[in-house]
Amino acid sequence: MDTIKVLCITGWCRNGSTIIGNVLNEMPGFFHVGELHFLWKNGAGKGVNNLCGCGAALTECPIWSEILTLGKPAGVTLPDFAATVIRRQRACVRTRHTWRVLRRGPGSGGGDIRAHADLMTRTYHAAAERTGARVIVDTTKIPGEAALLPYLEGITPYFVHLVRDPRAVAHSWRQPKQYVYAMSSWMSTAYWHGFNLASHAITRRFPQRSLFLRYEDFTTDPEATIDTLLRLCGADPAANPVRDRTVDLHTNHTVTGNPDRFRTGVTVIRERDDGWRDTLTLPARLAAVTLATPLFRRYGYSYGGTLTGGARPKENHGSRA
Numbered sequence: 001m002d003t004i005k006v007l008c009i010t011g012w013c014r015n016g017s018t019i020i021g022n023v024l025n026e027m028p029g030f031f032h033v034g035e036l037h038f039l040w041k042n043g044a045g046k047g048v049n050n051l052c053g054c055g056a057a058l059t060e061c062p063i064w065s066e067i068l069t070l071g072k073p074a075g076v077t078l079p080d081f082a083a084t085v086i087r088r089q090r091a092c093v094r095t096r097h098t099w100r101v102l103r104r105g106p107g108s109g110g111g112d113i114r115a116h117a118d119l120m121t122r123t124y125h126a127a128a129e130r131t132g133a134r135v136i137v138d139t140t141k142i143p144g145e146a147a148l149l150p151y152l153e154g155i156t157p158y159f160v161h162l163v164r165d166p167r168a169v170a171h172s173w174r175q176p177k178q179y180v181y182a183m184s185s186w187m188s189t190a191y192w193h194g195f196n197l198a199s200h201a202i203t204r205r206f207p208q209r210s211l212f213l214r215y216e217d218f219t220t221d222p223e224a225t226i227d228t229l230l231r232l233c234g235a236d237p238a239a240n241p242v243r244d245r246t247v248d249l250h251t252n253h254t255v256t257g258n259p260d261r262f263r264t265g266v267t268v269i270r271e272r273d274d275g276w277r278d279t280l281t282l283p284a285r286l287a288a289v290t291l292a293t294p295l296f297r298r299y300g301y302s303y304g305g306t307l308t309g310g311a312r313p314k315e316n317h318g319s320r321a
């Protein structure tokens with residue numbers, strides 16, 4: 001089995017991973033799978049986000065229709081197989097399992113995690129074979145899945161812990177987006193805290209193959225950020241697809257992700273990401289910064305605007321995430 005690289009982005013949802021993954025997808029030899037964890041739920045289970053980034057149903061997409069059946073025993077229907085995979089995911093790779101999986105890998109929880117590790121190994125390798133990719137970019141973000149990667153045969157993982165200002169994240173969660181429900185600022189930031197702590201546990205364990213990244217640093221200088229990500233996994237920054245904040249996005253095959261993943265064509269990555277100043281109520285802002293303590297300051301975020309808001313130049317917000 002050839003060794004492939006998996007560039008894995010962890011952190012709480014709405015952190016901008018979809019656009020970063022889609023930019024990397026433009027690199028020769030890279031393939032952004034989207035949020036691979038949800039392939040079974042959305043491909044054959046009860047998930048409502050059943051379209052591939054190419055616009056086809058996952059069960060019709062030329063890449064995923066075949067991969068979806070990997071490991072499915074003869075005589076078992078695809079929905080029943082998907083239900084088994086989802087049950088195993090819940091049993092062994094939730095965020096609270098991250099530390100245990102990091103320590104013991106597939107030895108940490110009986111047959112379920114061994115079966116899941118085997119399925120993920122086959123799935124990554126099949127995705128690489130079908131696309132010719134040497135680097136798979138996975139924006140699943142769930143730390144429990146990321147913690148299992150070092151134990152998968154023929155895979156060298158690289159970890160990107162991606163954070164975004166919790167006020168911007170809470171702003172993004174305010175409105176349901178097509179297939180995604182809404183969430184309060186309290187709830188969003190509580191998850192933000194938990195997912196970031198678990199992501200720390202992973203990057204501490206593998207410091208040479210890990211990177212901490214703020215979404216705001218990406219929107220400030222997307223070209224330099226993509227350079228850094230390419231160097232992390234040993235790729236040549238000369239092929240960086242971003243020039244002057246602009247990237248030409250082609251059709252992708254992302255399993256799940258922000259609705260912006262369907263956008264193709266010349267795309268400008270905008271700098272500002274402070275739409276929360278217009279929309280978050282004072283209690284929602286206070287909830288975000290309070291529950292994010294002490295990580296909020298450790299990540300270099302400023303409390304500025306939390307109590308006042310509103311006062312910002314009128315121009316486009318950052319690229320939506």
Ligand SMILES: [Zn+2]
Nearest residue numbers: 052054061253
């Ligand atoms: Zn597709």
